Amino acid sequence: MTIRTRREFLRGAGALAAACITPGLAGLARGVSPRRPNILFIMTDDHASHAMSCYGSRLNKTPNLDRLAREGMRFENSFCTNSICAPCRAVILTGKYSHINGLMDNAQKFDGAQPTFPKLLQKAGYETAMIGKWHLKTDPTGFDYWNILPGQGVYYNPVMIEMGTRKNHTGYVTDIITDYALDWLKGRAGDRPFCLMYHHKAPHREWSPGPRHLTLYDDVTMPEPATLFDDYQGRGRAAREQDMSIEKTMNARDLKLTPPTNLTAEQKQLWDAAYEPKNEAFRVANLQGKDLVRWKYQRYIKDYLRCIASVDENVGRVLDYLDESGLANNTVVLYTSDQGFYLGDHGWFDKRFMYEESLRMPLLVRYPKEIKAGSVNDDIVLNLDFAPTFLDYAGVEVPADMQGASMRGVLAGKTPEDWRRSMYYHYYEYPAVHSVKRHYGIRTRRHKLIHFYHDIDEWELYDLRKDPEELKNVYDDPAYADVARRLKEQLKRLAAMYKDDTGAAIE
Numbered sequence: 001m002t003i004r005t006r007r008e009f010l011r012g013a014g015a016l017a018a019a020c021i022t023p024g025l026a027g028l029a030r031g032v033s034p035r036r037p038n039i040l041f042i043m044t045d046d047h048a049s050h051a052m053s054c055y056g057s058r059l060n061k062t063p064n065l066d067r068l069a070r071e072g073m074r075f076e077n078s079f080c081t082n083s084i085c086a087p088c089r090a091v092i093l094t095g096k097y098s099h100i101n102g103l104m105d106n107a108q109k110f111d112g113a114q115p116t117f118p119k120l121l122q123k124a125g126y127e128t129a130m131i132g133k134w135h136l137k138t139d140p141t142g143f144d145y146w147n148i149l150p151g152q153g154v155y156y157n158p159v160m161i162e163m164g165t166r167k168n169h170t171g172y173v174t175d176i177i178t179d180y181a182l183d184w185l186k187g188r189a190g191d192r193p194f195c196l197m198y199h200h201k202a203p204h205r206e207w208s209p210g211p212r213h214l215t216l217y218d219d220v221t222m223p224e225p226a227t228l229f230d231d232y233q234g235r236g237r238a239a240r241e242q243d244m245s246i247e248k249t250m251n252a253r254d255l256k257l258t259p260p261t262n263l264t265a266e267q268k269q270l271w272d273a274a275y276e277p278k279n280e281a282f283r284v285a286n287l288q289g290k291d292l293v294r295w296k297y298q299r300y301i302k303d304y305l306r307c308i309a310s311v312d313e314n315v316g317r318v319l320d321y322l323d324e325s326g327l328a329n330n331t332v333v334l335y336t337s338d339q340g341f342y343l344g345d346h347g348w349f350d351k352r353f354m355y356e357e358s359l360r361m362p363l364l365v366r367y368p369k370e371i372k373a374g375s376v377n378d379d380i381v382l383n384l385d386f387a388p389t390f391l392d393y394a395g396v397e398v399p400a401d402m403q404g405a406s407m408r409g410v411l412a413g414k415t416p417e418d419w420r421r422s423m424y425y426h427y428y429e430y431p432a433v434h435s436v437k438r439h440y441g442i443r444t445r446r447h448k449l450i451h452f453y454h455d456i457d458e459w460e461l462y463d464l465r466k467d468p469e470e471l472k473n474v475y476d477d478p479a480y481a482d483v484a485r486r487l488k489e490q491l492k493r494l495a496a497m498y499k500d501d502t503g504a505a506i507e
């Protein structure tokens, strides 16, 4: 017998264990442990981490989301590979970059025939469900049960599509999605492990708060971000030519100067009571210039945070149910959002750019059996890693062509030595709404290099340690010539590794 190192031995033992438990029900029948963890994958839409108290928000409190941070791990450097809704979701499902899974922008349809982690879990004996916002244009595949909003869905009285059948609902979308998620959890038959994707529409534009939160924050003035009146000096055309500013892009619906069109009489009464006095005061004041931007910011940020307050309450309901039902200990709970968002930072709302506020995804993971309570991790992790991670927890072999890596070791506090030290990004949706130019780039712990291309050819380099708000592009600064050259080489290597030739050449 040859002598093997401890690591090789462990690797072999792990492979053997995985081989034993992957056959799912067949394996269970032979007496293999049925204690594979459940997976509760909670995702919101456009929830920036700087609007969560566990991430140090200056604006709001999120006590229920904070529970996950307190009882699990909070990630400081969780990023998305393409900061926009549907593409991010496709990356999560497939563990592959946008150019590989085929969904590069919001206009395209997801090819549901390709392998996804829910399908692989289902095949391995998991009971799978998708409830809430799906946004991929084709019907969900790989789920025993699905009940989704059509497209973006609406906040009040939404239609939902349950296993192909459209149904009308009365009520607020965040409550309704949660009701369905709880009903599904309570109605499960048998003892197969489950994977539930519980995905909210909130706090997506147009940020319509629920009936319980319409006047929350009425008595406070929210602090403004330092860059609310950013003049984009020190950056390139992409930042100047976008169309996602609080000043110019927000419309009457966003600002609640007109109400949602489909409210019930009772909802309309509550809505008008909350907004009409404030709107009347606004009309009388006849604000101009910076004062008008300030008013818009307050209106926007409060409505955004009101939507999050409802998410937080509803996540609390689900966490309480996990406790009451005894499921909490054997359930991996992951909270994230499909990307970050600008909360008035740089004068913006929306996402898309590789700049920090929208590149970052909040990420909290709780699994008492393997994750130390209250831990904080600063490794670079990506939405690309979610699929391999879920599969790893379930003991399902990760397909070789998935491009992410399992975070299970990271979550256990044992980050592998070869874990990534930089990440690759590529955004495509241009020309399109919000006019954010196509770009790709690399982010390391300290630097970020971005190439805007298509109808432009501009490079931007930021020193995140000296300039965390990314206000000064140092690409042409001779002091950074070496850094720029090295990052370009790394960027080329990453593009090659991920087989991405869809952007402009790196010269």
Ligand SMILES: [Ca+2]
Pocket (backbone or CB within 6 Å): 045, 046, 084, 085, 338, 339
């Ligand atoms: Ca989104």
